[in-house]
Amino acid sequence: MRIQAIRGVKDIMPDEIEKWRWVENKANQVFTRYGFKEIRLPIFEKTKLFSRGIGETTDIVEKEMYTFEDRGGEKVTLRPEGTASVVRAFIEHKMYTKQTVQKYYYLGPMFRYERPQAGRFRQFYQIGVEAMGSHNPSIDAEVMIMLMEFFTVLGLNQIELQINSLGCNKCRPEYRETLKKSITNHLADLCENCNKRYQKNPLRVLDCKVERDIEIASGLPKITDHICNECKCHFEKVQTLLHETQIPYNINPSLVRGLDYYTHTAFEVTSRDLGAQNAISGGGRYNTLVEEFEGPPTPCFGFALGLERLISLVPFDKLESIETNPDVFVVSLGEEAKLKVFSLVHQLRSGGISVERDYNEGSIKSQMRKANRSASSFALIIGENEIKSGTYQLKNMKDGKQSNITAESCVEEIKALIN
Numbered sequence: 001m002r003i004q005a006i007r008g009v010k011d012i013m014p015d016e017i018e019k020w021r022w023v024e025n026k027a028n029q030v031f032t033r034y035g036f037k038e039i040r041l042p043i044f045e046k047t048k049l050f051s052r053g054i055g056e057t058t059d060i061v062e063k064e065m066y067t068f069e070d071r072g073g074e075k076v077t078l079r080p081e082g083t084a085s086v087v088r089a090f091i092e093h094k095m096y097t098k099q100t101v102q103k104y105y106y107l108g109p110m111f112r113y114e115r116p117q118a119g120r121f122r123q124f125y126q127i128g129v130e131a132m133g134s135h136n137p138s139i140d141a142e143v144m145i146m147l148m149e150f151f152t153v154l155g156l157n158q159i160e161l162q163i164n165s166l167g168c169n170k171c172r173p174e175y176r177e178t179l180k181k182s183i184t185n186h187l188a189d190l191c192e193n194c195n196k197r198y199q200k201n202p203l204r205v206l207d208c209k210v211e212r213d214i215e216i217a218s219g220l221p222k223i224t225d226h227i228c229n230e231c232k233c234h235f236e237k238v239q240t241l242l243h244e245t246q247i248p249y250n251i252n253p254s255l256v257r258g259l260d261y262y263t264h265t266a267f268e269v270t271s272r273d274l275g276a277q278n279a280i281s282g283g284g285r286y287n288t289l290v291e292e293f294e295g296p297p298t299p300c301f302g303f304a305l306g307l308e309r310l311i312s313l314v315p316f317d318k319l320e321s322i323e324t325n326p327d328v329f330v331v332s333l334g335e336e337a338k339l340k341v342f343s344l345v346h347q348l349r350s351g352g353i354s355v356e357r358d359y360n361e362g363s364i365k366s367q368m369r370k371a372n373r374s375a376s377s378f379a380l381i382i383g384e385n386e387i388k389s390g391t392y393q394l395k396n397m398k399d400g401k402q403s404n405i406t407a408e409s410c411v412e413e414i415k416a417l418i419n
């Protein structure tokens with residue numbers, strides 16, 4: 001019986017990995033410049049962390065979590081996102097005792113039992129960022145600016161930054177009631193899902209994707225007209241800072257996000273080049289989550305981006321070469337050369353040179369063909385004569401020029417040539 005991968009789960013094969021690594025390295029470079037440090041977190045956690053953190057009535061918690069009992073009877077869940085884990089680790093390691101804003105980034109697989117379709121998987125990868133410990137609207141703006149800069153470095157265009165304010169625990173409950181009252185008049189026309197959402201999570205009605213509901217939602221009271229002065233002031237400051245750095249954005253009053261922990265600023269970056277699943281990234285401020293997990297009051301701001309969606313948008317053909325071809329392809333002939341070549345390959349690699357060879361040990365012609373195909377910079381040719389004379393032949397694969405290179409200085413000379 002042939003066993004295949006689970007639906008909604010994908011292999012990332014070596015020819016694609018180069019793109020992934022390149023994007024991951026760029027993220028590391030950009031985020032490090034802004035003072036973010038990598039954090040690695042477990043892939044599974046106690047179920048309670050996510051159900052309480054993300055919100056009991058969210059789609060993720062109600063329908064999408066991979067939850068099971070382990071052999072000790074503990075209820076555990078494969079992480080559907082990273083923020084709740086960062087908050088747990090922040091409290092567990094008492095990172096709040098540090099005086100400075102803690103800035104973390106993470107990368108890894110997330111798991112959601114969603115209906116698989118283009119751009120939507122059951123195991124997908126995120127890069128996430130969390131800045132913990134400041135109310136300052138500069139953090140909101142800076143983190144969004146960093147994300148947009150990262151997208152620019154990757155050569156992305158046709159993307160849009162949408163922002164909104166979701167208010168705070170003081171003003172949102174009142175808005176929620178106003179919204180609920182207003183929705184009551186439209187219940188018969190709204191989809192079944194929205195009729196359910198209306199009871200438990202009426203804000204989600206605002207971002208329903210059903211066409212008729214979008215039309216109804218556009219006539220419902222807007223949250224930005226109902227937030228308190230403090231929230232308004234925060235939101236205005238964020239916008240001023242975005243203006244100041246000339247980052248284009250749109251205010252989208254229907255943007256509510258699918259996770260319950262947000263307060264104040266919420267945002268998404270979407271792309272017109274993606275299909276129905278057009279969000280590359282989303283995030284916002286969450287000022288109460290650390291306290292909800294019994295940590296000290298710690299205002300936070302963060303985002304996560306979906307790597308599959310992002311990588312599908314990067315114009316790799318227009319960017320600097322990201323290929324990692326070997327520096328040298330070693331071509332060898334004859335019994336006597338075998339042992340010598342084996343240890344030479346080892347020496348070259350230890351010296352920091354990437355080396356490929358023909359393990360089938362075919363004819364010179366077939367080995368040269370493989371060297372060509374590997375797109376190596378050089379071919380190092382070693383036969384019995386070369387072993388005897390202690391001089392190898394080095395062929396530059398770009399211009400075809402051949403030169404002699406002595407066995408003793410081989411590693412150093414090749415190193416000088418490739419650097």
Ligand code: HAM
Binds near residue numbers: 082083112128259301
């Ligand atoms: P999220 O909006 O649920 O936010 O996910 C962030 C991004 O992950 C999405 O914009 C999308 O690109 C990608 N994504 C989500 N679900 C899937 C899927 N099934 N298949 C492929 N890609 C997907 C969060 O996860 C929050 N933790 C973000 C955050 C961090 N907020 C504050 N800090």
